[in-house]
Amino acid sequence: MFGLLPVSIAAGSVSPLPALLAFSAAPMAHLSLLDMVVIAVYFGMVIWIGFYLKGRSNTSEEFFMAGREMTAWIAGLSFVSANLGSLELMGWAGSAYQYGILATHWYWIGAIPAMLFLGLVMMPFYYVSKTHSVPGYLFLRYGEHARVLAAVSFALEMILMSGVNMFAMAVVMKIVLGWSLTFSIVVSACAVTLYVALGGLRSAIFNEVLQFVLIWGGALLVPILGLYQAGGWSGLKTQIIKNVGTDSYFHMWRDTGHFAANPMGTHWTGIVLGLGFVISFGYWTTDFLVVQRVLAAHNLRAARMAPIIGSFFKMAVPFIVILPGLLGLVLLQNPDKSPMKLVGEDVVKSCTVNASADKIADPSGCAIAMSTKSNLSAAYQAKVLTGAPGTELHSYNDALPLMMVRYLGPGLLGLGITALIAGFMSGMAGNISAFSTVWTYDIYKPLINKKGSDSHYVLVGRLSILIGVAVSIGAGYLVQHAHGIMDYVQALFSFFIAPLLGAILMGMFWKRATAPAGFLGLLIGIVSSVSMFVWVKLDHAALGIVALYPDATDMAANLYRAWWAFSITVLVIFLVSLVTKPKPVSELDGLVYGATVLAKEEWVPFHKRVWVWALLAVCIFAALNIMFW
């Protein structure tokens, strides 16, 4: 779920959450008894669901694939919810504060075309092949080597991501509420282990749907009340233009003709090719974490409809994520009622307060960071340096929690915090359930024990959840004590996503692609992606080659690196396939476009047809992009 995180949180940037941990400011909010009751009710509910579903998760098909009996609505909500974790919510609200409405690209062009493509074109192959996982599809198409490479890298990534998620939640709870890290980690790990180990994928999916409702119930009030206070959309626009002196914050495409013309420092080619095609298609169509939700649908039509239903909700998410960030630009205030200005994580880190002395630990470093990397007034900078009460610095990622604290009183604040906790926990549950499936089906079964009984594999799946959570906790504490590791853990994701997309698209749409070509393409694509990342880290001038612009932001570099890694994978698969022997077409039935005769779907009324809803989604998507051009 980290694939589409903003650069302040995603791979290759400054160390965000550990940096925040070092900043020992007072908590943003104090929960009332009512808030605590609201949170406790949520925990009670998820554990009830876990115990209730235990009796319905006895076979491997039930435990790992939720019995393949989810409706299109449940699979669709779960599909979109798997990418609606709290880090995404907080990170993108912060990005909207920094970059304006440009951040919406990650919700629209960075998701909608790929989701529709999955539903309309790719889903039949995943579903008809009856694979249990994306590495499983690679096995059917390219053989064991490609499967093992994809499965091992995915399993490792899921475990580490789960640890990062757990630690991130603990840090957010510490900052917002002052809770201890260990308390948050232990409570969340126990709850997730209990409900996933009991109910398997079905339990994870139920909780994702629950989380989706909670996020809307807990976060929707912020933009509603914020817009009311800002004088509506036109009032918000007027105030932002007055404050920042430009209307670039309200245009998604107009200023992307040159890297320097927009606050994100990117170009429309990077947005379209890197984000809109490679990263988005890679994440939404090949990342098993999200694809697993759709594979659990009860028939092919539901599986195709699920991502299309999800696309409508995805288009609406900026209302509760991007809008609060924009509102924060004009509404957030310091305790002395002066306008609050959020700063980057690096500035917050430089101005860490020494808790024992209650002073800035490095005043000169803090002064330099504030003067060069923030637009705080000189008077406010002086106040920060003297440690005056109420002058704590907040980062961009705090925009959403700060807006919640501003508008939500007892009960409602508990609901908002519960939504954040639910987002983190369902993210962890998604990581762990996907890990369990890939470990059991793609690593344990083919490599360790091919002849186990069905109940044996369910037991292995349950045990892998326990072990996976234990390793995740270890990873979480490792992150806590080794600042910077989290960035590289998150970078892992970006190394695999583009090559995997190249391998799957070539395998699914080109009959001539061969098994050695698939494996080599995947391997060389991953190596090239890692190499580009390391190259830019070691020699910043390499950015001019990788991202086509020497001053490109990390965000832009990620987009272009993905594009090159994808292109290299496709090229390698193409060239190696030409000199190796392909499988007979008869062996490609159900796996490759042009070699598969898909069963005709049952007749349904016009308004229930998949393409009708996809067309409607395309129209809304186009209208939104034109409206905010």
Next chain:
Amino acid sequence: MHGSGIQIWFFIGVLLLIYGVLILGYGIFELATGSYPVGVQLTNLHTPIWWGGLLTALGVLYCVKFRPGRA
């Protein structure tokens, strides 16, 4: 979800109903006593009352429509 048993929508209904009642109850208490939380903006809109009421209504609707055993 297909098949028998409790549907996810019923669980959601129960959760919304509990939250709605708690938040609505607090909103009524707030209105009756006139004690509003310090630092929270727009308390004059009595958000807990209408938001809690909305959650309660949705919770009741989902609990009734998706109650276990309903054909």
